Every structure is written in structure tokens, then in C-alpha cells.
Amino acid sequence: GESVGLHLPTLSVQEGDNSIINCAYSNSASDYFIWYKQESGKGPQFIIDIRSNMDKRQGQRVTVLLNKTVKHLSLQIAATQPGDSAVYFCAENFFSGNTPLVFGKGTRLSVIA
Amino acid sequence: SAVISQKPSRDICQRGTSLTIQCQVDSQVTMMFWYRQQPGQSLTLIATANQGSEATYESGFVIDKFPISRPNLTFSTLTVSNMSPEDSSIYLCSAGRGQGQPQHFGDGTRLSIL
Numbered sequence: 001g002e003s004v005g006l007h008l009p010t011l012s013v014q015e016g017d018n019s020i021i022n023c024a025y026s027n028s029a030s031d032y033f034i035w036y037k038q039e040s041g042k043g044p045q046f047i048i049d050i051r052s053n054m055d056k057r058q059g060q061r062v063t064v065l066l067n068k069t070v071k072h073l074s075l076q077i078a079a080t081q082p083g084d085s086a087v088y089f090c091a092e093n094f095f096s097g098n099t100p101l102v103f104g105k106g107t108r109l110s111v112i113a
Numbered sequence: 114s115a116v117i118s119q120k121p122s123r124d125i126c127q128r129g130t131s132l133t134i135q136c137q138v139d140s141q142v143t144m145m146f147w148y149r150q151q152p153g154q155s156l157t158l159i160a161t162a163n164q165g166s167e168a169t170y171e172s173g174f175v176i177d178k179f180p181i182s183r184p185n186l187t188f189s190t191l192t193v194s195n196m197s198p199e200d201s202s203i204y205l206c207s208a209g210r211g212q213g214q215p216q217h218f219g220d221g222t223r224l225s226i227l
Contacts, residue, residue, distance in 0.1 A: 042221070043119075097209060098211060100161055101156075
């Protein structure tokens, strides 16, 4: 399946605050999830990933939470900076690899300086 | 991570013409993927390109409109044929190194049809 949204939801946060971006995925068989950041004029850039055998994974200033029961992902960004302004997509996949990604609708993060 | 280069980065084309988009990966990969992203929207899979076999197309995309080549393990092309204004979009290719590895994307080709 595919997810296509007509209008991207927007999240506005003050610089320095924490951001939480949510995503629902569709396939309960998916076992690998990825968050991407897309800046204007660029392709999606990998941020962080998580396997289904985990419910939390931390990176530098970012944390991904996975709730398989309700098929929900969230991306938390600590101390949000102006450079974090972008569109964020979650994508579901299979850990075995070599399969296409199914993208969520995307959220536009706007950081207010 | 795989480095993916796409060209052209953008083009403005006349209705009825065709454009071929190239995607180069800096290492050998089994699968490459082509996506379309319409303005303000998410990414939609067009097709999966496996070296040595015909591309597999998603519902709503056909080979006559979007022929794909995959001549080797580092390169693929997508052609947008007989273009109409509805084909104005961003076209992106991606590839991953396999199990447990995230796919990486090129910066896309921004296509406008007049």
C-alpha cells in the first residue's frame, strides 16, 4: 500500500524546545522502520532506524519510539534548532532488505527562532 | 551509507516529449527503486529495478509510460514518456545495501511540463 497526503500537517515549535513527530504505519508485518528528513530541494535524508524487536532507540538529539500494538512511531527531537526545519517522513520496510519503502504522510516541522 | 547521484536535477520539458533520468550509486546494490513525489505530498513507489530482469511496476504505473533500465549493479534510468502536465513532479531513486540497511536517496529530478 501507499500513503499519500494532500496537505502536510505542520508542527511549529520554539527553538530550544523538544519536538515530537508522530506516524502511523499500515502493515503489521513490517519489522523495520526508518525516519527521514527532507529539506527543500533535496531528497529524503536518513535520520534513524529501529527494528521491531525494540521499542526505543536513541541517536544524537533524536529518539525513535515504536508501539507495535497500535502501529505507531514517533520521532523526538531534543533542543530543536532552526536547522531542523524540514519535512519528516516515517517509512516502513522489512529488515530482510531489498524491498521498497512505504512512506507515511509526512509532517512539516517549522522552528521558530 | 550509499551515495546516490541523480541527473538532471531539474528540467522543463514540452508536452509530448520524453526525458530520461539517470541514477548512479557509488557501490553495487541489488535493488534500486524509483519514486514519485508530487508537490506537498509523500513519496509513491513507481517501480523496483533489479539488475538482469524487468522492472516490477506498482499499480497505476506502466512500462510504456515509465520504461526503466538497469544495465548493471550501480546504475539505473527512468524515462518519463510522452509527457503531460500531470507528470510534473519530483522523481527520486533510492538504493540500500541490503539486510538491515536503510535506503538512501538521490536529491531527485524536478520535472515541469509545459
